[in-house]
Amino acid sequence: MTDAPLLKVCDISKFYGARIGCRNVSFDLWPGEVLAIVGESGSGKTTLLNCLATRLMPSSGSVEYRMRDGQMRDLSRMSEAERRFLMRTDWGFVHQNPADGLRMAVSAGANVGERLMAVGERHYGNIRETAGDWLRRVEISVDRIDDQPRAFSGGMRQRLQIARNLVTSPRLIFMDEPTGGLDVSVQARLLDLLRGLVQDLGLSAIIVTHDLAVARLLSHRMMVMKDGLVIEQGLTDRVLDDPREAYTQLLVSSILQV
Amino acid sequence: MPTPLVVSDVAKSFTMHLRDGIRLPVMSNVTFSVKAGECVVLGGPSGIGKSSLLKMVYGNYAVDGGQILLEHGGRLLDLASADPRTILSVRRATLGYVSQFLRTVPRVAAVDVVAEPLTARGIDAAEARGMAEVMLARLNLPRELWQLPPATFSGGEQQRVNIARGFITDHRILLLDEPTASLDARNRTVVVDMIEEKKAAGVALLGIFHDEDVRERVADRIVDVSAFSPRKVAA
Numbered sequence: 257m258t259d260a261p262l263l264k265v266c267d268i269s270k271f272y273g274a275r276i277g278c279r280n281v282s283f284d285l286w287p288g289e290v291l292a293i294v295g296e297s298g299s300g301k302t303t304l305l306n307c308l309a310t311r312l313m314p315s316s317g318s319v320e321y322r323m324r325d326g327q328m329r330d331l332s333r334m335s336e337a338e339r340r341f342l343m344r345t346d347w348g349f350v351h352q353n354p355a356d357g358l359r360m361a362v363s364a365g366a367n368v369g370e371r372l373m374a375v376g377e378r379h380y381g382n383i384r385e386t387a388g389d390w391l392r393r394v395e396i397s398v399d400r401i402d403d404q405p406r407a408f409s410g411g412m413r414q415r416l417q418i419a420r421n422l423v424t425s426p427r428l429i430f431m432d433e434p435t436g437g438l439d440v441s442v443q444a445r446l447l448d449l450l451r452g453l454v455q456d457l458g459l460s461a462i463i464v465t466h467d468l469a470v471a472r473l474l475s476h477r478m479m480v481m482k483d484g485l486v487i488e489q490g491l492t493d494r495v496l497d498d499p500r501e502a503y504t505q506l507l508v509s510s511i512l513q514v
Numbered sequence: 515m516p517t518p519l520v521v522s523d524v525a526k527s528f529t530m531h532l533r534d535g536i537r538l539p540v541m542s543n544v545t546f547s548v549k550a551g552e553c554v555v556l557g558g559p560s561g562i563g564k565s566s567l568l569k570m571v572y573g574n575y576a577v578d579g580g581q582i583l584l585e586h587g588g589r590l591l592d593l594a595s596a597d598p599r600t601i602l603s604v605r606r607a608t609l610g611y612v613s614q615f616l617r618t619v620p621r622v623a624a625v626d627v628v629a630e631p632l633t634a635r636g637i638d639a640a641e642a643r644g645m646a647e648v649m650l651a652r653l654n655l656p657r658e659l660w661q662l663p664p665a666t667f668s669g670g671e672q673q674r675v676n677i678a679r680g681f682i683t684d685h686r687i688l689l690l691d692e693p694t695a696s697l698d699a700r701n702r703t704v705v706v707d708m709i710e711e712k713k714a715a716g717v718a719l720l721g722i723f724h725d726e727d728v729r730e731r732v733a734d735r736i737v738d739v740s741a742f743s744p745r746k747v748a749a
Contacts, residue, residue: 444621447620448620505532506532
């Protein structure tokens, strides 16, 4: 781990008219660190994620990102083209619904290869080989490389979306309920895969989830949101095993034991 | 002799917001230290807060006040006020913990569960696996289980995976929460030997042992947790 944060979030607020999306959120994210944002629907966690990933413009506050050359850049001051380039190369965004992150009418191989072309790769043979390699890493059989994601199951689509995001070796990946609509057995496989990839690649990640078990398994640190505010944060196992705030205690005590 | 762990004036309470905000004092004025090569055992009746105290020292439970001082990376730091990133780094390099129950991750093989603390410190995966196999063999875990995820193992088998994982590193401080509870006599002896080796290597150990025989064999000193508990007054 290096000694400078990758992302510096300072006092981010987002209002939808008079309604609060999220309010006064500040934190640093360090290289290799996985942060989970938890809370119930409507708590502002997805709004916050979208503000961080520049998919939404915050009403106030700043987000700074350390570029590969070590410079901290204020995301709101970047040009649209620079932001898009960042999104396509150094960042990844995994949507809850894979259809939002994939192109459903082109082949699995092309879905992965497209991001490679964005970073300048032009050699067809190399692109196909790398795409095949990534399909294997996310446990999709290489003989499905020419099939469209439409023909894939939900779990496979989600794994394909992850391959598409990771192929450019991003340093930061945003995930919005990555295990959302999946069967539990499929979830377990995806979680194990994500955990391994994050560890092996030394990725930083921000994961929005309402599932505390997902947060426990994947994250180092956790923020609990309610009504747009971060009401509690800390080491993941500390927040889950010794929750201090009333709302966090309610969340933790509401988990069904199997 | 160096003292890798000093707990000073620590206090802890739980506020149960779902029970009308009732505040349960757990302990106060917790003060003791563990020297290098020493095994300190937490004593006192069950329910007095021994496991809670271990969890506080591990940073798993927050404390209300006081200090938990340990040497990490050549400097002294207070775990009670450290940020999450520092606590994780302390756990990776300095402070180990064998919990009462193994928290299993789906699909990860027993041998990889054991090797993980080493790979997390940058040790080559093959080498770490080799060391993990040595630990599992020593704890008599049947070889045919090594490649399986521990979720379906018996309590004693899971516990041995847990012990192997906790003892595989050279952490300077090791916390043990009833490591021998579900083991047979033969494996209890293995664990006692492993504790003796840690002591000889200068590791500071802090543990809970209900098994009197094991406690007598490993303990250098007993710290009575009821002395820190408010319940001693009630009782």
